[in-house]
Amino acid sequence: MSRSLVAQVFAEEWPRVVATLRRDWGDLDLAEDVAADAFAEAARRWGPGDSPDRPGAWLVATARRKAIDRARRDRRFAERLPALADHHLREPAQASGLVDDQLALIFGCCHPSLAREAQVALTLREVAGLSTSQIAHAFLVSEPAMAKRLVRAKAKIRSANVPFAVPPPECLDDRLSAVLAVVYLVFTEGHTSTHEATLVRGDLCDEARWLAGLLSRLLPEHSEVLGLVALLAFTDARRPTRIDGDGALVLLEDQDRSRWDRAAIAQGTEVLARAQALGKLAAYQLQAAIAGAHSTAPSLADTNWHGIVMAYDQLLVLGGDQVVGLNRAIAVGMAFGPAAGLRAVGEVAGDGALDDFHYLHSTKAELFRQLGDVAQASASYDRALDLVTNDVEAAFLAARLGSLAAGGDDPSGR
């Protein structure tokens, strides 16, 4: 019973406690340790009818007490104690300060002086409160390796004095894009694992959506934050149907749309409208518009393909890469026919830079298949199979190829 109350408040209160204690002491390690101690004590002490009215305040006060206890035992902190102790014990955690403290924690964990994989690990540990072993498991590395990654990142933060602060306005967009990239990477790692037989690792998708939601509460006026929230909601809405009972990939056109998560789609629609109302067109928002066009369409044919092509055009104007160009080519194929789609592929891949990218070849294969060119389609599937690394995607491509060889029967039954 007491454990479930602690679990209920954990997601909300963990980053607040870590952020407050980190600001108090200027030390991430200490903040993380005493936050963990405070939650452990809550798990022992909170019972039915015996829990604090304001769990957050209780947790912060407990963590602060533990920090002082620790400082009394540890010389490294004892030196700073006289200047800090009174201020710690008296100052209440105010709402506005809490927002800045949490933003400072997030921007610090995603500081550009840290490697992207360190940013991801730190964000999941310090902001989302995942344990080292959970993060190690999610990213398929050993627990000691992940622990080392975290220790090294925290050592750099300390020795190089990496600032944990809300960036000044002129840097905010740049710094925010690094934070959003971390959240998006956590989501895609959950959504399409590159090297594991399981295609969707839902926990990471949940964590990414939670992180994006936290950011949108801390920065409610930033269209790209809202764009990311909407993008993740629309994409995640299709999670229940992306793989079948045997673990095989199910194409968008074959997914049972009645099983898509209506609540997630409604959230995506509402948040995307808020992002668009801010009147600042940017990448996540456009990707959300595309994902939304899919997730709200009654069927593949009844999808707003022209609108999707336009959104891809805008993404390319904003500097979208060749993957965006390939996705656009598929949409062009749906809107204007497979021959037009293949011409669009040619525009993207003409220079040969994508020849080692399986997605180029599976895209061409699909368009050739739609054109009825079995020879070209099977050659492209062969090439894609040589290059693909995810087992589930490989099985899917093999099935497509097999259906061509069997006489062109579509495995989806069309």
Add this chain to the structure above:
Amino acid sequence: MQYMLLLYSAEDAGPAAGSPEQAAEMPQWMAYSEGLVEAGAMVAGEPLHPIDSATTVRVRDGQTLTTDGPFAETKEVLGGYYIIDVDDLDAATEWAARVPLAPYGSVEIRPVMQIPV
């Protein structure tokens, strides 16, 4: 907090020694160094002679071994340094980005370890 800025560039990058381009670059270096002094951030800073003047010393089994040249052959070589005193890594990064060599070389930022006395 003190940071060392290590200024690296390929020997053929940037203006050649004695060229008019190098003369034209000098005021930028002067302005940069003066900017550090005015900001109260300057601790030290000097250019180094070219890499062919380097000698590397190792002591192995009590023997001092000297080698002509740098410790490791790399494309970009250390050409000078600054030690600056600023608040945090963001401030150090701003100064590093303003070093005149940054557009054609690279500036490594290393926090200077504070030895308690």
